[in-house]
Amino acid sequence: MNDAAHIEGMGAILHPGGVAFRVWAPHARNVSVIGSFNGWDGTKHPMQSEDNGYWYADAAQAKAGDEYKFLLFTEQGELKRIDPYAREVTGSTGNAIVHDPQFDWSGDDFQLAPWNELVIYELHVGTFNDEEDVKRAGEFASVSARLGHLKKLGVNAIQVMPVGEFAGERSWGYNPAHIFSVELNYGGPRALKRFVKRAHEEGIAVLLDVVYNHLGPDDLDLWQFDGWRENERGGIYFYNDERAITPWGETRPDYGRGEVRQFLLDNALMWLEEFHVDGLRFDCTQFIRTVNGSDEEELPEGWALLQWINSRITELFAGRITIAEDLRNNIWLTKPVGAGGAGFGSQWDAMFVHPIRQAVIAPWDEQRSLAEIRDAICYRYNDDAFDRVIYSESHDEVANGKARVPQEIAPDDPKGWQARKRSTLAAAMVFTAPGIPMLFQGQEFLEGEWFRDSVPLDWDQCVEFHGIVRLYRDLARLRLNRDGFTRGLCGQFTEVYHQHEDSKVIAFHRWDQGGASDQVVVVANFHSEPLDGYVIGFPAEGAWKLRFNSDWQGYSDDFAGHPSGDVVAVPEPYDGLPCQAALSIGSYSVLIFSQ
Known part of the structure; x- marks a missing residue:
């Protein structure tokens, strides 16, 4: 039966009067805690039966650093088990250690950056x-x-x-x-x-x-x-x-x-x-929410666990x-729990x-x-650009x-x-x-x-x-917009507006609120040949500064250093945008522009 004096918690719970122990073993006939504090003697600290198959003991002699195990008396004989909740062990097949969780966290007031700035x-x-x-x-x-x-x-x-x-x-x-x-x-x-x-x-x-x-x-x-x-x-x-x-x-x-x-x-x-x-980051959530990793045989209690x-x-x-690794293109993983989703903040894409x-x-x-x-580039879950983690x-x-x-x-x-x-x-x-x-x-x-x-x-x-x-x-x-002129890369909005399969050039526009120091244009050449005088659209007229050129020789001596530079967009519609400019780009290179 439960005892009001019993200390809450699982495993080894260090307290001023010693160490309390609790373990779940519903099919055991009796349980003792054995360890370096009692000579590994199963008669010294028998555990009391609590509700629902839990067992409890309090050992005044035990202290942080002591090694211990649970001795279970079962129909299959005596079983010595490492505490499932052990905060520290001597090895994967060794003993549990009474762990002192105290640590000096003073000054640790760290806050995770907003997800669009990670x-x-x-x-x-x-x-x-x-x-x-x-x-x-x-x-x-x-x-x-x-x-x-x-x-x-x-x-x-x-x-x-x-x-x-x-x-x-x-x-x-x-x-x-x-x-x-x-x-x-x-x-x-x-x-x-x-x-x-x-x-x-x-x-x-x-x-x-x-x-x-x-x-x-x-x-x-x-x-x-x-x-x-x-x-x-x-x-x-x-x-x-x-x-x-x-x-x-x-x-x-x-x-x-x-x-x-x-x-x-x-x-x-x-x-x-x-x-x-x-x-x-939760590993392989598809094998939590389904039986065989496909959506054909769901495991509802696994989904409920993720939600909980x-x-x-x-x-x-x-x-x-929290980040899910599911890789099954499941939009429900990052929907809120209240809407029936699993409630993850993002997922590997x-x-x-x-x-x-x-x-x-x-x-x-x-x-x-x-x-x-x-x-x-454009794919998103639940219309949120940062519901996904992207990588090569x-x-x-x-x-x-x-x-x-x-x-x-x-x-x-x-x-x-x-x-x-x-x-x-x-x-x-x-x-x-x-x-x-x-x-x-x-x-x-x-x-x-x-x-x-x-x-x-x-x-x-x-x-x-x-x-x-x-x-x-x-x-x-x-x-991360460290210099204050590429806020668009932290923004929700993306438009791929130029896509030329023959030249293998793709260009897209990123923005947050819009306007100067926000809008970013990215141009990528997936071809082995450089291009000069190549015309693409721009979302606004005026000077666009080249902020990054992956072909710069400072990155590698044998990069070509193709003469890419700033461009001036003139108000002539192109690619569905109000302005256009001609640029040069090296082979297998990326240019990033902003105003």
Whole structure:
């Protein structure tokens, strides 16, 4: 029965009189907490039965840093289990640790930038480093050492691939064994808190990738946690029928069970509250809202879970962002919960990345479809330009049979002219099209091959290709309107008004409120030949200043430096706009103009 004196919470709850413990094990006959504080003796701290299969004990002798487990007496015999809510573990198959959540957050009043002013940089902690000993994974501290680079680049949000404790020493992170515990090889929970605070001091938000479509499947103490199971499946935390099946193992959580739903909600809220992260990116939501990843067999309780988590985040953490990775062109993901949507703030956009990658990777100019590029630029969910995150590289797009964009362009010469020109053409589309732009680690200095969790970034290339780094920095600066004359790139409105399939030139107009210092014209040449005296329309007459030319030799010595420059638009209608001007543009180049 419930006791009014019992302390609320799950797992190990540190308090002035010791440590309280609570665990959910509805099929256990009896439960004890064992640990370093009681000699691992199952008779010292038997747990009291509470309602709905919960068990509780309070240990005055326990303290922060003590190791512990739960000893479950079941029909299958005695089972020793790591606490599902463990905030810290000795390893994925080790013991839980009583964690002290206290941390000095003084001065951390960071606020996430408006979503139309975000530039995201996705990274993997284990490989975002320059450690000499490549046998050892990178840590949060090694990421912190590069925050100056990211700040100078123009990044104001880091999206960190999953950091929950996983099996083995290296992983992408999408095989979480303990979702409440931070991977020890990365430095553990305190190191993550120090990293978040340090990033905030540099004006950089931290977004965290979370995995709720499956758990493990390796080193998973949750499997048949209290001995009960059906069909030889996973027991109380998982579906025990065909709904358990995912591409990553038969470990889909049971979204219809209240205790499991609470477990996942508590995890999402923990990152926002205890670690001060500024948002969450949900991995593969199509395998939460559907059984097999397609819309043919929906999983209604999974959809309801997403709505519940997003509603609670909106209620408790206004201004934080949640991002869905669904890649199924589902407009309902970013509709408000009140309108029947899942309530995400934004979602990764397959409608952008695939056609843009194809446009620059295609070996022949005639294979580049401007119609597909136009559709990629203009696509939006729910008539909101920033309901989507756009990119040309992500951890998925540069692995699993695919490689970095320069590598795909020129497998035999991924640092050469073609690779540099066409990969930066894609990058310019990321920064100028409507949406939240995102880079993947090392993209700014032409990191090659494909992503592996055992190969750190080659930071020597940051020096070798410093001009390309500057190109990315200049694009980010324009995208964020740092100089006050490209506000249009932060605006909702876009019109592709020039599209010439033969010359492979596309031009589009971006604006927010309209008028001087707001309207931006972007011209992109997807052809190997430069053009001179090329006439396009402009939305207003007068001088249009050239703010960016990707063919500038300052970006690379062997870029042509084609003589592009400012233009003067005269009041003669063209391309459906009131004015026109003639310009010059280099091969595989992008020009950005504003008034």
